[in-house]
Amino acid sequence: MKGSGSRLPSRVEKALKLKSKPLRQCKKCQEWGHHDSRNCDKFKEKEKRRSRRNSEV
Numbered sequence: 001m002k003g004s005g006s007r008l009p010s011r012v013e014k015a016l017k018l019k020s021k022p023l024r025q026c027k028k029c030q031e032w033g034h035h036d037s038r039n040c041d042k043f044k045e046k047e048k049r050r051s052r053r054n055s056e057v
Helices: 013-022 039-056
Strands: none
Touching: none
16 A cells, blocks of 8 residues: 655654744734734634624614
């Protein structure tokens, strides 16, 4: 049986790779981190609530 050709990186390797990436500023929450306005966790919750209200009407 043949493998997939690549191994899965460990959690430590993933963390080191993420740490080496430059930080970016989210324009929605104005925080510096590894996210931007398209995947901001703070505003995902508000959008979920808003979409629930619209679907109920």
